[in-house]
Amino acid sequence: MKAGLLIIGDEVLSGNVQDTNSSFAARLLFANNIPVQNILAVSDTEEAIKDGIHFLMDKVDLIITTGGLGPTKDDITKVAIASYFKSELVLDMQILQILEKRYAKRGIALNELNRGQAMVPAIARVIPNDVGTAPVFWIEHEGKTLITLPGVPSEMRYLLQNELLERLRDKFVNEAIVQVTLNAIGIPESDLALKLAIVEEKMEAANNHHEKYKLAYLPDLNCIRLQITGVGKNKDLLEQHVKQFQDEIELLAGKYIFAIGTETIASYIGKLLKERGATLATAESCTGGYLAHLITSISGSSDYYQGTIVSYDNAVKVKELGVSQETLDKFGAVSEETCREMLAGCLKKFGTTYAIATTGIAGPGGEVDGKPVGTVWIGVADKSGMKTKSYFFNRNRVENIHLFSVSALDLLRKFVKGIE
């Protein structure tokens, strides 16, 4: 059982509108064991729509179209569909009555364009649309199913979730799906893959006609989401095997895995600090406020986060964080020594449980002797000790800032949890 999405509209092809319908639909369908095999965006011409249906008919069992169901001239989805299935467009009295009621409520008489919205292909079964005027319909043809949805994201989401999902599950779903996501940080994708090669081999060996297992790597700069998926008839068995693979991965790469599910490193740190009733402040140089931003992106962060001093200027490091001019002169701003003094100053100023400090060179300018662009010293501390570490990233300015900040949060994670 496979689904395909046909996204109809020139606004998507010109890049003027970011299509978010397909990822929403794909996620919802995937979670309900109706995996999407193809997403195809086409122009709103009759020919392009028919070509798209033709392509997908060959590949999938279920086609869901979005867009092109409005009342205006460029909305020709149903014309194309009727033509593809060699079916006539007929006036659907049920839709017409709903439209008349809806417009009457607003005190408006139906015009010719609105009335046209009640026309649907004769072979279609109409699905109630409580949230708009687009005609939603379901066609069965030679073992394949085609469903139309409007392009307006809120309507599309509502209708897919509330009107279609149960009907689709009833018709299509006869396998279970079990999925676990592990979030890893601080290791390159290829190194992680080498470590986990043996698990992948075991997954392949476990694949048979009844169950299929897969490990996907979803990298996002230096975070990697590891997704274990099992599909098959026997949900208990799938759960048992997926758990087994998860345990093996944690055994092999546990120290890189900071959370399960949709957690980010910032939300994980938030949970960790809340659990311990701990507070945090930061002293940033090269990260320029981005570390604070990652932390404060989390709703409720004011419970544990006190603030940051961004000392972009060295004079601010001296005045606000108590870094000594001597240290700056002798070791430079980007040094373990400066980082340690920033940490001490930050702890003293804010009186928090933990402090983080960053000092480095995000680039492209600012390279100094022996310290190339991309170098950073990061430190974390509490009242009983500190841990500092230097990192090197070879990216552009914005990515370096991101990597410095995420690494800083990861260093705090390891510090709090006592991971070496």
Place this chain on the structure above:
Amino acid sequence: MKAGLLIIGDEVLSGNVQDTNSSFAARLLFANNIPVQNILAVSDTEEAIKDGIHFLMDKVDLIITTGGLGPTKDDITKVAIASYFKSELVLDMQILQILEKRYAKRGIALNELNRGQAMVPAIARVIPNDVGTAPVFWIEHEGKTLITLPGVPSEMRYLLQNELLERLRDKFVNEAIVQVTLNAIGIPESDLALKLAIVEEKMEAANNHHEKYKLAYLPDLNCIRLQITGVGKNKDLLEQHVKQFQDEIELLAGKYIFAIGTETIASYIGKLLKERGATLATAESCTGGYLAHLITSISGSSDYYQGTIVSYDNAVKVKELGVSQETLDKFGAVSEETCREMLAGCLKKFGTTYAIATTGIAGPGGEVDGKPVGTVWIGVADKSGMKTKSYFFNRNRVENIHLFSVSALDLLRKFVKGIE
């Protein structure tokens, strides 16, 4: 001349990753007169990729693939492409050397998986990739062109803009294109469109067989990029007309337009401050470091930016910024009075030419009487005066933080330039 995008990756089909590459590429290509005809997302299996290429080969002249170029097992784009074109994968010495150098710089030896990244189809021409390890290549076959790009958005964007666009224009575009982008801020898209309706009418009237003009609105939260495009044979004439339309737009909406071209409000502020030899510091509450991050995202910002105090906790507002407890008790943290005291404290602490302060409620929690989520007080000051203003945005937390910060930079722009 038509292009097609082939988006490769199960993470897109499962909805786990929102594909933003295709809308970026579509917009850039469209603006350069290479319209995208189809966007097709396929699974990372050899068969699915080959099917996708086959479908697009039939429809378009240029196929750009994204994704599946990493070092791990599930990255099989080039295997599928080599198989589709019946070409062998061969070791490309140029890529291998670059990879070796890059890894040597980090002090790491190439492993088997990384070495595999230097394998490309024999018929391909390699395109330099300065921003990553994915093999980027260009294939010409029976009048059609296929190009590979990595799936990581930042790499994909960089390579498309900096390595491919000019090559593509040279090959595919035989008409001149003249384009000017005006960056507007602080006005809703629909209001701006009403103001500029007359310019759009003039553009339509100027369209004929030889020249075409178009005004595109590319909104990005509360910034709007206004793109005037002229396409035709006679470049001089296009330039003359586009300049004319630009002048009319500036006449009608000049006070909302802060820059021309690829400028952002942060880079514009940087230029403005540098020109005047001025310096800046910030005092942030609700923006939580994001305002500092926008400013320090600009390379060279250390020339004018001194730092920020993020006072997420009210105690920090009192201690670090000299906000009086009385003011906080009487008017609350989110008030004009607190904002003014934050400004005064910030100017005093940093001794800069200008200061910005923000205090508001990003949400979803934190609503107080008469101050709904999305309310913010923003202020800017120099030694001779201050200007404060309240704003209200109705978005999610991350978007509110962004809108607060961009509005703060815009308020500084108006303050420095004396715009009411």
